[in-house]
Amino acid sequence: xxxxxxxxxxxxxxxxxxxxxxxxxxxxxxxxxxxxxxxxxxxxxxxxxxxxxxxxxxxxxxxxxxxxxxxxxxxxxxxxxxxxxxxxxxxxxxxxxxxxxxxxxxxxxxxxxxxxxxxxxxxxxxxxxxxxxxxxxxxxxxxxxxxxxxxxxxxxxxxxxxxxxxxxxxxxxxxxxxxxxxxxxxxxxxxxxxxxxxxxxxxxxxxxxxxxxxxxxxxxxxxxxxxxxxxxxxxxxxxxxxxxxxxxxxxxxxxxxxxxxxxxxxxxxxxxxxxxxxxxxxxxxxxxxxxxxxxxxxxxxxxxxxxxxxxxxxxxxxxxxxxxxxxxxxxxxxxxxxxxxxxxx
Amino acid sequence: xxxxxxxxxxxxxxxxxxxxxxxxxxxxxxxxxxxxxxxxxxxxxxxxxxxxxxxxxxxxxxxxxxxxxxxxxxxxxxxxxxxxxxxxxxxxxxxxxxxxxxxxxxxxxxxxxxxxxxxxxxxxxxxxxxxxxxxxxxxxxxxxxxxxxxxxxxxxxxxxxxxxxxxxxxxxxxxxxxxxxxxxxxxxxxxxxxxxxxxxxxxxxxxxxxxxxxxxxxxxxxxxxxxxxxxxxxxxxxxxxxxxxxxxxxxxxxxxxxxxxxxxxxxxxxxxxxxxxxxxxxxxxxxxxxxxxxxxxxxxxxxxxxxxxxxxxxxxxxxxxxxxxxxxxxxxxxxxxxxxxxxxx
Numbered sequence: 001x002x003x004x005x006x007x008x009x010x011x012x013x014x015x016x017x018x019x020x021x022x023x024x025x026x027x028x029x030x031x032x033x034x035x036x037x038x039x040x041x042x043x044x045x046x047x048x049x050x051x052x053x054x055x056x057x058x059x060x061x062x063x064x065x066x067x068x069x070x071x072x073x074x075x076x077x078x079x080x081x082x083x084x085x086x087x088x089x090x091x092x093x094x095x096x097x098x099x100x101x102x103x104x105x106x107x108x109x110x111x112x113x114x115x116x117x118x119x120x121x122x123x124x125x126x127x128x129x130x131x132x133x134x135x136x137x138x139x140x141x142x143x144x145x146x147x148x149x150x151x152x153x154x155x156x157x158x159x160x161x162x163x164x165x166x167x168x169x170x171x172x173x174x175x176x177x178x179x180x181x182x183x184x185x186x187x188x189x190x191x192x193x194x195x196x197x198x199x200x201x202x203x204x205x206x207x208x209x210x211x212x213x214x215x216x217x218x219x220x221x222x223x224x225x226x227x228x229x230x231x232x233x234x235x236x237x238x239x240x241x242x243x244x245x246x247x248x249x250x251x252x253x254x255x256x257x258x259x260x261x262x263x264x265x266x267x268x269x270x271x272x273x274x275x276x277x278x279x280x281x282x283x284x285x286x287x288x289x290x291x292x293x294x295x296x297x298x299x300x301x302x303x304x305x306x307x308x309x310x311x312x313x314x315x316x317x318x319x320x321x322x323x324x325x326x327x328x329x330x331x332x333x334x335x336x337x338x339x340x341x342x343x344x345x
Numbered sequence: 346x347x348x349x350x351x352x353x354x355x356x357x358x359x360x361x362x363x364x365x366x367x368x369x370x371x372x373x374x375x376x377x378x379x380x381x382x383x384x385x386x387x388x389x390x391x392x393x394x395x396x397x398x399x400x401x402x403x404x405x406x407x408x409x410x411x412x413x414x415x416x417x418x419x420x421x422x423x424x425x426x427x428x429x430x431x432x433x434x435x436x437x438x439x440x441x442x443x444x445x446x447x448x449x450x451x452x453x454x455x456x457x458x459x460x461x462x463x464x465x466x467x468x469x470x471x472x473x474x475x476x477x478x479x480x481x482x483x484x485x486x487x488x489x490x491x492x493x494x495x496x497x498x499x500x501x502x503x504x505x506x507x508x509x510x511x512x513x514x515x516x517x518x519x520x521x522x523x524x525x526x527x528x529x530x531x532x533x534x535x536x537x538x539x540x541x542x543x544x545x546x547x548x549x550x551x552x553x554x555x556x557x558x559x560x561x562x563x564x565x566x567x568x569x570x571x572x573x574x575x576x577x578x579x580x581x582x583x584x585x586x587x588x589x590x591x592x593x594x595x596x597x598x599x600x601x602x603x604x605x606x607x608x609x610x611x612x613x614x615x616x617x618x619x620x621x622x623x624x625x626x627x628x629x630x631x632x633x634x635x636x637x638x639x640x641x642x643x644x645x646x647x648x649x650x651x652x653x654x655x656x657x658x659x660x661x662x663x664x665x666x667x668x669x670x671x672x673x674x675x676x677x678x679x680x681x682x683x684x685x686x687x688x689x690x
Contacts, residue, residue: 249357253600340384340551
């Protein structure tokens with residue numbers, strides 16, 4: 001987003017931008033649907049062979065287990081939970097479900113064709129690997145559903161096999177799907193202040209999660225007060241309209257920006273365009289098998305044709321921007337003028 | 346300038362701008378010649394019948410008078426100076442010359458075809474009236490030269506005939522050609538901080554003043570320290586590059602801005618374009634007989650054809666911007682989408 005925004009505000013300083021996977025319109029005052037993130041997560045998993053009914057059914061299986069003490073004890077053991085994050089009441093299933101949901105969502109983001117370590121160490125096409133646990137079409141027992149969910153969590157958090165336990169209750173744990181991004185409170189603080197993005201699930205058929213829509217600013221503020229109240233957060237710091245007020249929800253004057261998005265990247269839902277198109281010198285590239293900013297990664301022997309094509313286009317545009325800039329500099333230096341005489345008519 | 350700049354930075358909030366007489370490029374890092382202001386002042390007076398040789402010669406006459414005590418006494422009486430601003434040394438002629446120069450410069454700015462009171466009460470075409478004092482072609486005495494200069498000062502400062510004396514030494518006087526703009530320190534403070542504009546005279550043939558070029562930032566800072574040092578000014582507050590860094594010295598992405606300039610307005614020298622032209626939806630209008638933002642004034646029976654034509658064009662563009670905005674609003678409201686279902690493919 002910063003790449004797009006600096007070109008928008010300082011086109012005289014920056015010749016052009018590659019805004020890769022930038023959800024520039026993902027703010028409450030825009031038309032970005034609040035449930036599109038999970039819709040695309042679902043699209044990604046289904047396109048790699050997941051049976052979405054299995055996943056939707058798996059949440060019910062968890063609730064079923066969580067409703068009895070024996071079932072909770074089974075989940076605590078199945079998910080190898082640290083004792084401090086044990087499920088102790090039926091309601092505790094909520095934090096377990098949220099924790100698993102984050103694995104799905106994060107894996108869709110980093111679904112690259114070769115092993116990476118961006119958010120967590122993962123195999124190539126991790127979504128495809130995960131879908132191995134969810135592709136059966138026959139009847140499944142609650143036990144099988146729960147085990148599949150454990151498998152995906154274990155894949156995301158423990159691909160290297162080094163972890164013996166998981167901590168899933170955010171009130172007492174530090175584990176986070178985005179821990180590798182650095183300060184674990186960095187993004188949550190942004191999301192509480194200037195990066196307020198409407199995100200929630202609608203459940204089937206939109207997505208294979210459960211309905212927690214509608215998204216509300218009041219809900220955001222409540223969560224932020226809980227999380228950051230003690231370090232000085234007040235609701236005045238939540239400015240859901242700031243980004244759109246400052247940068248716009250449409251760009252009547254922008255130029256020389258490539259908005260590239262992966263068709264399988266959940267963040268693409270808030271992108272400049274959902275389809276390939278060119279308006280003036282604003283260009284949308286959709287990478288058919290791409291996850292989150294796949295085109296920004298270094299080249300790799302296992303790269304897909306789609307990303308190679310996208311990068312090739314980007315190089316052509318960058319070359320064009322540089323060429324235009326050089327032409328302008330040359331022209332400028334041919335006609336310096338420091339006093340009126342040199343151009344008086 | 347603010348009109349152009351708000352459209353440049355917030356095109357999603359402002360559909361278009363009429364930037365009338367905006368010297369948007371008049372900052373040290375640009376190619377705007379430092380001596381163009383006085384060149385256009387001269388152009389304006391000459392085009393209304395002034396003999397520029399007479400004016401150039403008149404400064405010498407003043408210096409001649411100022412070199413003797415008797416001559417200074419004559420000037421003090423001729424210019425009806427308040428005692429506290431009497432010329433007392435030969436060097437004092439400098440502040441008198443600067444004071445007169447401001448009358449020329451200001452009159453060029455407000456040279457409208459009908460009586461106005463923008464900077465001072467003045468008759469219609471004040472430059473033409475002033476040139477009545479400077480249009481002779483025969484030999485003139487020092488006395489006649491000095492009297493002509495007094496006449497122009499008296500015209501600018503005393504058109505209503507109410508003033509009996511003038512105060513011309515800025516160190517002890519409050520009189521200012523720009524007093525009517527409000528706070529007399531407002532513009533000087535701007536000029537000391539973010540509105541640093543390269544301005545100086547080259548003398549003939551560029552202009553009918555005298556050579557005080559080159560303009561230097563050091564010179565600006567020195568003057569500002571003198572004027573504002575006691576209220577906290579320090580040279581760090583002078584940011585000659587700020588405006589261009591923030592807004593640019595060219596607009597690769599701007600749209601829907603009309604830059605109108607009077608051909609006789611000294612400020613036009615720093616305008617977006619010195620000639621009529623259209624680049625994309627940026628439009629330059631040059632009003633052939635126009636002074637400073639003449640087109641922004643209300644209509645008047647004595648309006649010239651050139652300004653009527655300019656305003657007509659401006660109305661057409663404003664209409665076009667509104668029409669485009671209405672089209673966009675209509676389209677937006679036809680396709681609201683709040684959940685993914687409404688546009689899922």
